[in-house]
Structures are given as structure tokens and as C-alpha cells.
Amino acid sequence: MNELYNKQIGESLVSWFLEEKRDLPWRKTKDPYKIWVSEVMLQQTKVDTVIPYYERFISKYPSLESLAEAEEGELLKEWEGLGYYSRARNLQAGVREVVEEYNSVVPNNRKEISKLKGVGPYTAGAVLSIAYDIPEHAVDGNVMRVLSRILLIKEDIAKQKTKKIFEEAVMNLMFKDNPSAFNQGLMELGAIICTPTKPKCLLCPVREYCSAFYEGVQEELPIKTINKKTKLHKMKAVVIQRNDGKILLEKRPSKGLLANMWQFPMVELPTSTHTVEEVVELDYGVEIQKGIELIAFKHIFSHLVWEIESFEAKLMNEKKISLNSQWYSIEEVNDQPMPIPVLKMWNAWKERKSIT
Numbered sequence: 001m002n003e004l005y006n007k008q009i010g011e012s013l014v015s016w017f018l019e020e021k022r023d024l025p026w027r028k029t030k031d032p033y034k035i036w037v038s039e040v041m042l043q044q045t046k047v048d049t050v051i052p053y054y055e056r057f058i059s060k061y062p063s064l065e066s067l068a069e070a071e072e073g074e075l076l077k078e079w080e081g082l083g084y085y086s087r088a089r090n091l092q093a094g095v096r097e098v099v100e101e102y103n104s105v106v107p108n109n110r111k112e113i114s115k116l117k118g119v120g121p122y123t124a125g126a127v128l129s130i131a132y133d134i135p136e137h138a139v140d141g142n143v144m145r146v147l148s149r150i151l152l153i154k155e156d157i158a159k160q161k162t163k164k165i166f167e168e169a170v171m172n173l174m175f176k177d178n179p180s181a182f183n184q185g186l187m188e189l190g191a192i193i194c195t196p197t198k199p200k201c202l203l204c205p206v207r208e209y210c211s212a213f214y215e216g217v218q219e220e221l222p223i224k225t226i227n228k229k230t231k232l233h234k235m236k237a238v239v240i241q242r243n244d245g246k247i248l249l250e251k252r253p254s255k256g257l258l259a260n261m262w263q264f265p266m267v268e269l270p271t272s273t274h275t276v277e278e279v280v281e282l283d284y285g286v287e288i289q290k291g292i293e294l295i296a297f298k299h300i301f302s303h304l305v306w307e308i309e310s311f312e313a314k315l316m317n318e319k320k321i322s323l324n325s326q327w328y329s330i331e332e333v334n335d336q337p338m339p340i341p342v343l344k345m346w347n348a349w350k351e352r353k354s355i356t
Helices: 005-021 032-042 047-060 064-068 072-079 084-103 121-132 141-150 162-173 181-193 211-215 276-284 330-335 341-354
Strands: 231-241 246-249 287-302 304-318 325-328
Touching: 005 162, 005 181, 032 047, 032 084, 032 121, 047 072, 064 084, 072 084, 072 211, 121 181, 141 162, 141 181, 141 211, 231 276, 231 287, 231 341, 246 330, 276 287, 287 341, 304 341, 325 330
Parallel strands: 231 304
Antiparallel strands: 231 246, 246 325, 287 304
16 A cells, blocks of 8 residues: 555545534534543444533533532433443543543543543544544544445454554554544544445545445445344333332442443343232332333343333332332432433333323
8 A cells, every 4th residue: 555545545535524524513622521522422322312412411511520520320310311321430430530640631642541441442542633633543333344445454343353454554544634634534434425334435535545446345345243142131110109109210230231220120020920010029029000011112232132011000018128229209200310211111101191
């Protein structure tokens, strides 16, 4: 690969990005903290979904110090609906490290920034290049797809070792006069032009340098092996209301899936001979009368699937509720951080009861 070829790709990409880039709120700042927040939110989440969350989040936590001092429950409530809640916890932990160890200045080199909690190679490169204009690679799935096509890389992108190939490719192509626009241009190209299916090659600013386009194999790249089947869990959940109108919520464990989030009593029936009422009584210490179904749906996590049936229920007798469970008023339930599947049940329950 010659230097002229690399330079032409870089110049074409940067020129296109500066003219055509979408108007996104995190592109109006060079503050490394705000760029860091946006990059964490954008992991596994669509841009259109992130925009209002980002704007609310930065309004509430405009500085490293304000996020470092936030209560976890309050933080999770702000993150509610974005999913992957460990991202929020790791972001806060990393921000606290910056405040305490780096005098509230986000490190401007890969070695130090990579030590921060939750900051992987991609986030490190994105913050360094976008905020500090340092020529560093920021390789994610979008970038690997784009470069696999431009450079005709046929290595399996599902394999961790393959990422090194793309990191080296980015550094070879890097437009050092404007690393920020170069890396953002690669991301933007993957997001709106060089899409997973039916790439818009006729609109591509680097089409004439794209090997896959010339060979007609752009839709066959990148090569990615299919992950193993995710594990299916069939869950039953109940929104239990007491005579005084309060609702029973359970706080999930402090570690693991959806840590410290609140949910309605949820059980996985051990056998077909057990009823929801029996297992809820055993696990939660309450006798209930199950009512009508509220909503049934699947929720897909990265490694497992919940197939959920949810019901409204009435408290009949309270023995001794489990230690991590608590009765809340409807207003208090609204204030608790709840994961997306639980929010779906809660909204279905409120809709049925005509409560906002």
C-alpha cells in the first residue's frame, strides 16, 4: 500500500466529513469529558436514541466533578432506557479516577487513559483523536466494516486478534493533519454510507479507492462468524398491588446482570407443575391472586434472552417479604431506576390503570 494511496483516502474522507457530517451535539465540543460520555452512550445504541439522553445527561452532569459526586441510583435513573447499565457505572468510576488522580484533567495519552475504568482501546482512541487531535486508532465494528471493504481484508472480524490488523490499517491511513475528522469520518461513513447491508457505494467519497467495490464483493464483507446461540430464559413477572395502592419492587444484586436496578417480582418456573403464585410465595414471602396478563415480549441481552409474560396481581397475604424487596407508592416506583423490560411492564400496568 503506497503513501499516495493512503494520502488520497485520508484527504477524500476528511473533506467529505467536514462538508457532509451530521449535526450532532457532541460534535460541538472539544471537551474530552463530554466526548467520553458520548462515546460510552453510543456503544451498542443508535445515534437518534442517544441524542436526547446525551443532552439531558450533560445538562445534569456538566463536569467531571458533578458526575463523580452523583448518587448511583440517580445516575442509573438518568441512564434508564439506554440499557447496558454497566457502561454508566464504569463511566462514573473512570471519571472519579480522573478527578482524584489526574486533577480533573482527562489524560491525553493512550497509556494513562487506557487505565481508567471502562475505557477500552476504541474509547481511548476516540477521545484522544476527537478531543485532543492526537493520531490514534479508534476501531469499532463500523470501522472494521469500512476498512474490510476498502482494503479487501478477509480476516474474521469476530476474532479478537483481527482487531490488531485494523488498528494497524487505521494508523497507516491516518490523516495526521486532522486525526479528529479522519476517525469521525470513518465512523460516519460506516454509519450512513458503508452500511452493513446495501452499502450506498455511488455516494461514497472513497469509492475509487475501494477494492471490494471494484471486485463487486462489498456486500460479502466483512467476514464474521456467527456467535453461539444465546440462552433462553422463560420468565414470569407480576406487578403486585397492596390494598393501600403500593407496589412491590425488588432490587437486583449489586453485581451481574442489571446490577442494583429495580424490578417487579420475577420468577423462572422450575417445572410445569409449579404456578406463578406458588413460586412468588416461596421466593418473595407474599401470597397473591394473579390477574390478567399485562404484556408478553422477548428482551434480548448480549448473551441471553428473556421471554417474559407479565401479569397484574393483588396481594392476599404478606408473610415476610424478602430483604431486597420493598413496597413503594406509584410515585416512588416512577422514581426508581428500572431496566427496559421492567419499564415495559410498568407502562403496560399504568396504561391499564390509566395512570401517568
